[in-house]
Amino acid sequence: MIYTEEMRASQSRVEATRNLRLSEELPRFTAEEKDVLLKQFHPDYHEEGFTRLSVGPNKGDQVPSELAVLLQGKSRMDEADVDVDHIQFETDVLVIGGGGAGAAAAIEAARHGAKVLMATKLRLGDANTGMAEGGIQAADKEHDSPAAHYLDAMGGGHYKNIPELLAELVLRGPEAIQWLSSLGVLFDKDSDGAMVTTHGGGTSYKRMHACGDYTGAEIMRVLRDEVRNAGVDVIEYSPAVELLLDGDGQAAGAVLYDFDTQEYHVVRAKSVILAAGGAGRLHYQGFPTSNHYGSTADGLVMAYRAGIPLLYAGAIQYHPTGAAYPPQIYGALVTEKVRSLDAMLVNKNGDAFLHPLETRDVVAAAIIRECQERNNGVYALHGQAVWLDTPMVDLIHGEGTMEKRLPAMIHMYEKFGIDIRKQPILVYPTLHYQNGGICIGAKSETKIPGLYAAGEDVGGIHGKNRLMGNSLLDIIVFGRIAGTEAAAYSKTA
Ligand code: MEZ
Numbered sequence: 001m002i003y004t005e006e007m008r009a010s011q012s013r014v015e016a017t018r019n020l021r022l023s024e025e026l027p028r029f030t031a032e033e034k035d036v037l038l039k040q041f042h043p044d045y046h047e048e049g050f051t052r053l054s055v056g057p058n059k060g061d062q063v064p065s066e067l068a069v070l071l072q073g074k075s076r077m078d079e080a081d082v083d084v085d086h087i088q089f090e091t092d093v094l095v096i097g098g099g100g101a102g103a104a105a106a107i108e109a110a111r112h113g114a115k116v117l118m119a120t121k122l123r124l125g126d127a128n129t130g131m132a133e134g135g136i137q138a139a140d141k142e143h144d145s146p147a148a149h150y151l152d153a154m155g156g157g158h159y160k161n162i163p164e165l166l167a168e169l170v171l172r173g174p175e176a177i178q179w180l181s182s183l184g185v186l187f188d189k190d191s192d193g194a195m196v197t198t199h200g201g202g203t204s205y206k207r208m209h210a211c212g213d214y215t216g217a218e219i220m221r222v223l224r225d226e227v228r229n230a231g232v233d234v235i236e237y238s239p240a241v242e243l244l245l246d247g248d249g250q251a252a253g254a255v256l257y258d259f260d261t262q263e264y265h266v267v268r269a270k271s272v273i274l275a276a277g278g279a280g281r282l283h284y285q286g287f288p289t290s291n292h293y294g295s296t297a298d299g300l301v302m303a304y305r306a307g308i309p310l311l312y313a314g315a316i317q318y319h320p321t322g323a324a325y326p327p328q329i330y331g332a333l334v335t336e337k338v339r340s341l342d343a344m345l346v347n348k349n350g351d352a353f354l355h356p357l358e359t360r361d362v363v364a365a366a367i368i369r370e371c372q373e374r375n376n377g378v379y380a381l382h383g384q385a386v387w388l389d390t391p392m393v394d395l396i397h398g399e400g401t402m403e404k405r406l407p408a409m410i411h412m413y414e415k416f417g418i419d420i421r422k423q424p425i426l427v428y429p430t431l432h433y434q435n436g437g438i439c440i441g442a443k444s445e446t447k448i449p450g451l452y453a454a455g456e457d458v459g460g461i462h463g464k465n466r467l468m469g470n471s472l473l474d475i476i477v478f479g480r481i482a483g484t485e486a487a488a489y490s491k492t493a
Contacts, residue, residue, distance in 0.1 A: 001344065001389075002351050006366075010355040049285040050314060057309040064284040064316065070301045071313075076241040077255050081264055084244060084255070088265040091117035091233070092490035093483070094253060096240040097275035097299065099127025100216070100472070101455025103223035104479025105273045105486070110230035112487035117267060118232050119256050121239035121276070121294045125224040128278055128291055128456060129475060132216030133408065134200065134337035135208030136180075136476075137469035138173030141197060144205035146170040153470060156202040156359040157435075157463020160312065164442045165461045169470065169477050176476040177209055184222045186211055188405075198340040200468035202359040208469050213335050214408045216472060238265065239298060243272065243306045243451070250493070251450035254302075270490035271450040273482045274299045275475075278434040278456035279316075288331025288382075289431040290319055299457025303438045308446050311459035312436030317466055320345075320363035322430020324385035326416045331430040334409065336360075336468045338388060341405060342396045346387040346424070347376040353386075361465040364429040371428065378426060385426040394421055433471065435462055444482035450493060452486050454478040 003011070051068035053061050063071065093109040095102045098120030110116045118124070139149040149170040154161050177195075181187060187209050188196040197206040211218035227234065237259040244266070246252040251272040256265045276299030280291025289295070300310055321334040339345075339356035345363070347353055347370045354366040367386050371377030377384025390409075394402050402410055402421050413420045437459035444452045455475045462470055 001346060002349075004351045004353050007352045007354055010358055014355045014357055056304055057307055058304070058313065061310075061313065063313045064282070066282040066284055067279060067297055067300070067313065070282075070297055071304045075305070076257070077264065082255055082266065084266055086266060087268045089117055089235075089267040091115050091267065091269050093117070093271050093273065093486045094119065094267050094269035095232075095273045095275060095483075096254060096302075097127070097277055097455065097457075098122070098124040098234070098236070099275065099277055099455060100129030100220060100223060100475035101479040101482075102273070102275035103220070103227050104476050105275055105452075105454055105483035106232045107223070107226050107230045108480045108483030109273075109487040110232050112484055114487035114490050116230075116232045117269070118227065118234045119238050119240055119254070119267065120234065120236050121298065122292075123236050124227060124234050125220045126292055126294060127220065128216075128280075128295060129472070130217045130220040131290060131292055131333060132472050133213045133333055133335035134340065135198065135210035135215050135469045136177070136219070136472035137200065137203070137207050137467065138177045138209060138473060139170060139205065139207050140174035140177055141205065141207060144207055146173060148204050149173065149207065152203050153462065153467055156467040157465050160463035162311075162460035165440070168442050168481070169461055169474055172477045173473055176473055179480070180219060180222065180476065183226050185219055188212065198337065199357060200336055200340055201357045201363065202467050208337070208340065210337065212404075212408060213337050213406045219472060235265075240276070240302060243302050244268075245306065245448065249448065251448055270493035271452065271486040273486050274303060274438065274451065274453040274457055275455040275479065275482070276302070276457050280431045280434075284316060284431060287318065287429070287431040288322055290322060290331060290333035291431065297434070299453065299455075300434070300437050303446065303453065303457070306448060306451075308448060308451075309439050310437055311439050312464055313459065315435040315464040316431065317360060317433035317435050318364040318429035319432035320360055320367055320429050321388055321427040322432075324380040324382070324426040324428040326418070327381055328416060329412060330381055332412070333430065333432070334388060334425065334427055335406070338390060338393065338406060338409065341393045341401065343392050344389045345427075346389055348378045349376060351376070359465060359467065367427070367429055380426045380428065383428075385428040387424040388427045389424045390420040391422055391424065433466055435459070435464055435466055440478075443485045444478050445485065450486075450489050452482040454482040
């Protein structure tokens with residue numbers, strides 16, 4: 001394998017990040033270099049496919065056209081069919097969304113004495129949480145610190161992160177890991193019982209805590225059980241379609257649409273938590289996605305329609321390594337953990353063209369550049385793609401590492417007769433994460449009294465580009481804050 005000059009520069013940047021002292025500037029690209037790379041090659045920066053909003057609190061902002069249609073469109077509720085005075089369910093706290101953020105919120109609200117109702121679009125646990133593979137970040141190791149975690153996330157997020165939100169995230173990281181462990185999440189440990197941690201893109205320390213390569217699935221398994229244990233009522237296959245406000249403009253519940261009966265249900269609640277997830281299934285600009293089928297920006301749309309501004313709604317994350325082959329798993333996540341274990345990205349000439357643990361936006365942009373501008377990709381299903389050298393993991397870390405650290409990935413490919421321990425795989429960026437979303441404060445509150453938000457439908461925590469493992473952390477941290485605050489609010493309402 002040949003290292004290109006760009007790869008060497010990239011390598012020293014990543015190495016410098018890891019030797020960073022807190023007082024120093026992050027050795028990322030210069031603003032100019034980054035601008036050139038992103039403007040030319042990152043899909044976010046294609047003017048085409050974006051629309052300027054003409055109505056609502058974000059009037060004038062550019063957002064993906066598929067999202068603009070929903071934000072500015074008609075209500076999904078047919079008003080003639082809904083009598084908002086005919087109340088089917090009453091509760092203290094209504095949680096909208098059945099993923100990790102919604103579950104953490106519901107558990108915490110119930111623990112604080114509130115009667116909690118959770119409405120989910122699909123089944124409880126059908127969410128992007130369960131599809132996150134590689135790990136959850138928290139600075140709870142010797143030498144590491146929340147301050148280093150903060151700097152990494154700020155640098156990765158183009159310094160656009162909201163400082164109060166990011167501070168809350170990193171400071172509560174260690175507690176989040178303890179909370180999950182206490183509920184029964186089985187994190188990987190070494191023979192001395194210490195947590196095994198790895199690097200992710202843009203991290204200065206190894207702070208990725210994982211459960212093999214099915215971290216999100218393990219977390220969701222435990223949260224799902226705990227929601228039931230906490231006595232939360234769950235209504236499945238019933239997405240919320242519109243928020244309800246009372247005469248004073250306070251949150252008062254929501255209207256659900258029951259997929260089974262095809263009827264609307266009115267829920268009255270003293271406080272409401274929006275945790276309705278991301279938007280990958282809108283397939284912006286025709287991109288494939290790593291997201292689950294329910295990810296259609298529901299939280300963003302409901303909040304926007306209620307007059308809440310969105311932050312960075314045009315900032316979308318393309319995970320650099322989606323499966324480009326075989327067709328059955330086109331766009332599925334190939335976890336960043338493969339690159340954390342030193343697998344390289346290689347073009348058709350055998351060149352390693354970028355350090356694989358640069359931040360996600362930079363790696364995705366470089367892959368797109370290799371394939372689209374330089375014609376250095378390998379022909380795959382829907383155009384060119386690059387190699388991810390998976391056998392290298394066993395080569396560097398010893399045979400058996402793949403089985404131990406990446407069992408789900410081996411299994412996913414085995415179904416199609418591909419042994420990733422022996423052959424590299426083809427990858428291309430896939431639509432992965434909604435970086436932007438609902439504006440909240442550090443108590444997960446929105447500008448509407450009694451309305452809280454958490455999880456992927458929120459914007460600002462990660463700025464314009466999230467680092468790996470920080471969303472599994474944010475759903476726990478802000479889910480729990482939202483649950484606690486909404487329960488307290490419901491007692492005053
Ligand atoms: O945080 C993520 O998006 C994540 C853990 C993804 C992955 O590559 O595994």
